[in-house]
Amino acid sequence: MLRFVFGRARNAAVLLVLASMLCFGLVVSAPGNVAVLVAELRTPGATFAQIAVIEEELGLNDPLPIRYANWLSGVTEGDFGISYKTGADVGDAMAGRLSVTATLLAGAAGFAVLLSLGLGFLGALRPYGVVDTLTRAVALVGASTPTFFLGAMLIYGFALSLGWFPTFGFGDGLRSWILPWISLGMLPGCVLSRIVRVGLEEEMTRPFALTARAKGLTRNVILFRDALPNIAPAYLNALGAQATAMTVGSVVIEPLFAWPGVGALFLQGVQFRDFMVVQAGLLIFISFFILLNLAVDIAVMFLDPKLRRQGGH
Amino acid sequence: MRLAHKLRESLAGFPPLALWVLFAFAVVGVLGPYIVPHDPLKQNLLAAGQGFGWDHWLGTDHLGRDTFSRLITSARTSLVGITLVMAIALVIGLGLGTLAGYHRGWVDEVIMRVTDVGLAMPSLIIALAMIGIFGTGYWNMIIALALAWWPAFARVSRAVATTVMNKPHIEALRVMGASPLRIYFGHLLPATTGSVLVYATADAGGLALSIATLSFLGLGVQPPTPEWGQMLVDSLPYLESDPRQVILPGLALTLVVVAFNFLGESLALNRVPRPLPAKLLRLRRDEAAGWSALAKGVKA
Numbered sequence: 001m002l003r004f005v006f007g008r009a010r011n012a013a014v015l016l017v018l019a020s021m022l023c024f025g026l027v028v029s030a031p032g033n034v035a036v037l038v039a040e041l042r043t044p045g046a047t048f049a050q051i052a053v054i055e056e057e058l059g060l061n062d063p064l065p066i067r068y069a070n071w072l073s074g075v076t077e078g079d080f081g082i083s084y085k086t087g088a089d090v091g092d093a094m095a096g097r098l099s100v101t102a103t104l105l106a107g108a109a110g111f112a113v114l115l116s117l118g119l120g121f122l123g124a125l126r127p128y129g130v131v132d133t134l135t136r137a138v139a140l141v142g143a144s145t146p147t148f149f150l151g152a153m154l155i156y157g158f159a160l161s162l163g164w165f166p167t168f169g170f171g172d173g174l175r176s177w178i179l180p181w182i183s184l185g186m187l188p189g190c191v192l193s194r195i196v197r198v199g200l201e202e203e204m205t206r207p208f209a210l211t212a213r214a215k216g217l218t219r220n221v222i223l224f225r226d227a228l229p230n231i232a233p234a235y236l237n238a239l240g241a242q243a244t245a246m247t248v249g250s251v252v253i254e255p256l257f258a259w260p261g262v263g264a265l266f267l268q269g270v271q272f273r274d275f276m277v278v279q280a281g282l283l284i285f286i287s288f289f290i291l292l293n294l295a296v297d298i299a300v301m302f303l304d305p306k307l308r309r310q311g312g313h
Numbered sequence: 314m315r316l317a318h319k320l321r322e323s324l325a326g327f328p329p330l331a332l333w334v335l336f337a338f339a340v341v342g343v344l345g346p347y348i349v350p351h352d353p354l355k356q357n358l359l360a361a362g363q364g365f366g367w368d369h370w371l372g373t374d375h376l377g378r379d380t381f382s383r384l385i386t387s388a389r390t391s392l393v394g395i396t397l398v399m400a401i402a403l404v405i406g407l408g409l410g411t412l413a414g415y416h417r418g419w420v421d422e423v424i425m426r427v428t429d430v431g432l433a434m435p436s437l438i439i440a441l442a443m444i445g446i447f448g449t450g451y452w453n454m455i456i457a458l459a460l461a462w463w464p465a466f467a468r469v470s471r472a473v474a475t476t477v478m479n480k481p482h483i484e485a486l487r488v489m490g491a492s493p494l495r496i497y498f499g500h501l502l503p504a505t506t507g508s509v510l511v512y513a514t515a516d517a518g519g520l521a522l523s524i525a526t527l528s529f530l531g532l533g534v535q536p537p538t539p540e541w542g543q544m545l546v547d548s549l550p551y552l553e554s555d556p557r558q559v560i561l562p563g564l565a566l567t568l569v570v571v572a573f574n575f576l577g578e579s580l581a582l583n584r585v586p587r588p589l590p591a592k593l594l595r596l597r598r599d600e601a602a603g604w605s606a607l608a609k610g611v612k613a
Contacts, residue, residue, distance in 0.1 A: 018430065030446045140578065144570040146522055148529045148542070149563035152549060160553045248435045252526060267530060270445035278445035285438055293433070 001308065005298055012294040019286040020075070024068050026282070027275045034275070035060055037084040080280035085272055090280045094262060100170055101250055101261035107177055108184035108246050113239070115189030120196025124223060127201055135193065142190030147249050151183035151256045168258040180257045184249050188242035195238045199231035233304045240296035244289050319507035327579050334572035341385055342392030351379035353386040353539050362555055374544075374558045375551050383539040384565050390540045391569070394455065394524045394533075395517050401459035402466055403513060409463075410470025411505050414478055415497055425471065431464030437523055444532050454533040458523060469512050470505055477504045515580045518573025525566050541566040 035055040039046035042054075059067055074081070080090040119139055123132040158179060159167040166176045203209065204219075204227055212222045250263030262284060269277025301307045341348075351369070357377035364372050371381040413424040431439075436458070443457035477483065478501065486496050525542030527533035534540035536547065541562040548558035 015430075015433070026442060026446050140575060141567070141571055144518065144522075144574045145567050146525055146529075146542070146563065146570070148526065149545065149559075149567060152545065152552060152559050152563065156552055156556050156559070244435050248437045248441075251437075251441065252530065255530075266441070270441050271449070271531060273445060273448055275446065278442055282438070282442045286434060289434065 001301070004301055004307075008294055008297045012290050015290045016287060019290065020072055020283060021068070023279050023283045023286070024071055027279045028064065028067075030275055034058065034084060041084065041087050075283065080283075081276045083269075083274050083276050085274045085277075090276045093265060093277075094280055094284060097260055097262045097265055100259055101254070101263060103170075103177065104180055104184060104250055104253065104259065104261060104263075105243070105246055107181035108188075108249075109239075109243055111181050111185030112189035112192060112242060112246070115185065116192030116196055119190070119193035120200065121223070123193075123197040124200040124204075124227075125220065132197075135197070139190040139193045139197075142186050143194075145187065147183060147187060148252050148256060150186055151179070151253060154179045154183055155256075168256075170257075170259045170261075176257075180253050180259065183256075184246055184253045187249070188239075188246055192235070192238055192242055195235055196231065199234055200227050203227035203230045229303075233300045233307075236296055236300050236303065240292055243292055247285060247288060316503070316507055316510075328575050331572040331575035331579075334568060335576070338388055338569050338572070339392065342388045345385050345389035349379075349382035349385050351382045353378060353382040354537050355379075362551075364557070371561055372557055374548055375555070380558060380561060383544060384541075384561060386539045387541045387544060387562065387565070388569075390534055390538060391521055391524060391566075394540075395520050397455050398458045398462060398520055398524075399513055399517065401456070402462040403509070405459070405463040406466025406468075407470045407502075407506065407509060410467040410509075411474045411497070411501055413467070413471045414474025414505070415493075415501055417475075421471070424467065428464040428467045428471075431461075432468065436461035436465075436519075437526065440523065440527065441532070444527070449532045449535070451534060451538075454524070454527050458520065458527075462520065465516065466509060466513060470509050473505045473508045474501060477501055511580065515573065515577030518570040518577060521566065521573065522570055 033051075033055075035051050035058060036046075038058065039051045039054050043050065046054075055061055059070060062070070071081075078091045078095065080094065082088065083090055083093075119135045123135040126132055155167050159165050165179050166172050169176050200223060204223070208226065209222050212226060213219070217225075247263075250261060251267050252263075253259070254261040254264035255267055262281060265277060266281030266285070268274065269281055355378065357373070359377065360369070360373050361375055361377040362373065363369050363377075366372065369379050369381065371379075371384065373379055374383070409424050409428070413421040439461040440454070440457040443460065444453055447453050447457075483496060483500060486500065491499075524533055525540065525545075527542070528540045529542035529546045531543075531546070534543050536543060544562040545559055545566075548555065548562075552559050
């Protein structure tokens with residue numbers, strides 16, 4: 001079992017190194033001279049001599065491997081460099097925003113899980129019935145609605161017309177969190193509900209379900225007691241993939257609701273071609289994806305007795 | 314001709330409603346500029362913010378541009394965007410995928426590892442990062458999306474290509490002494506392309522969403538070119554006074570994506586063998602119910 005965990009951790013470490021190389025490579029391959037940008041930032045109308053000094057100062061004349069090593073050692077200490085547009089420290093700006101994005105992702109993931117289990121079970125209780133068809137239609141439409149459109153509609157319906165929630169902002173506590181959570185969690189929730197519904201039906205056709213019926217258990221009891229734990233590994237895997245998608249969705253939802261999160265900063269970086277912000281944001285996102293996958297892999301191993309036994313040997 | 318036949322054959326059995334919506338999308342997209350009642354770019358501030366009416370069927374936006382015409386033109390923008398991205402991504406994906414499927418061995422290993430890394434990352438984040446480095450613009454968006462999308466096609470192409478390579482007629486060709494080029498271009502590539510095209514069609518919903526999302530964020534299609542996501546963000550400041558202009562482009566986009574996804578879902582259902590057909594399931598259920606009734610009877 002430990003060997004399994006170590007193996008996965010080693011793979012994740014390799015992927016992290018590859019991801020850092022990718023982030024570094026993207027910025028290095030960017031067109032234009034970074035030293036010119038920095039020189040303009042410090043003294044408008046900088047001379048070639050000043051630019052040369054800055055090139056030396058930033059280490060742009062060093063060989064690539066040395067630049068990569070310097071950059072990586074800075075990153076591990078939370079030093080992502082300074083923005084070439086505003087001169088602000090990128091690492092500080094990102095750190096202050098992590099909690100906002102974490103709030104968004106946690107809430108949206110919670111909503112997605114509740115929605116998917118609710119829709120999935122509603123359908124599985126009476127397969128091929130009216131309710132099942134309805135939940136399937138809801139899931140299809142929900143999985144196809146663009147996040148930003150849903151967000152705009154929720155703002156119009158519940159904030160502007162009914163006035164139940166504020167139209168934007170992060171500071172008002174739970175009241176201002178609900179709409180962004182729903183907007184971001186709807187699409188993953190609908191996708192996951194299909195996983196629940198199809199998985200449950202598959203489990204119910206297996207011989208053990210028939211045996212349980214023969215022994216006198218009702219269908220609903222089998223559904224909750226036996227089928228639900230069986231779909232947990234597949235569900236967790238899908239949840240991991242959807243959490244990745246939700247992280248990307250934060251780039252859309254945070255600006256829409258004016259949340260000061262990592263996604264919003266990343267989008268600003270992309271819009272204004274602020275390389276250091278893009279680089280830092282990309283590295284944070286990809287590292288999160290890799291660690292998330294690792295966590296899912298390990299959790300699935302604990303949940304799946306078959307894998308657990310294999311890992312033990 | 315054979316390709317068209319194959320495509321039609323594989324489309325049989327899909328939900329007709331979704332196919333009709335997509336057909337309408339394609340027709341509107343192709344004929345767009347010839348059937349619009351008004352110039353989609355012409356501003357007329359005197360007619361701004363109109364509701365539904367005879368002259369402007371779906372009203373006008375805050376600059377007085379005809380919404381119906383803009384929606385139609387957006388379909389064209391979206392269709393052209395999807396087609397371009399698909400074309401580039403398919404060329405890369407099909408090329409690498411069939412190469413991996415044909416050669417196997419270390420070529421396969423290398424290509425598939427690269428593909429795996431590409432698949433592990435959400436395509437939108439790759440596209441965003443590339444746009445952030447190389448700048449915003451229509452072509453940058455197209456290329457960024459294509460580079461983010463090809464791994465999925467490479468994976469499918471490889472899967473199809475390996476099954477084709479395992480078929481007996483390929484072995485017969487080898488025995489006959491057919492050259493690798495003949496096997497590749499004459500048999501492997503045509504056989505793979507059809508199936509991958511169908512897969513790509515079903516995957517186009519996500520692409521339509523991505524193009525609209527990037528345009529919504531101001532990173533894709535630039536104003537004044539009409540595009541659903543861009544129309545939506547354009548009228549977002551007037552959400553309270555004129556919600557129609559936000560709802561209509563959103564609905565159009567959602568409709569197209571629903572159709573694509575409906576198609577994709579039935580595709581997945583057709584390809585992956587279902588555990589048991591509904592009829593058989595019901596039969597089993599009845600049987601089980603009968604047994605439990607019997608058990609109750611015995612007890613009583």
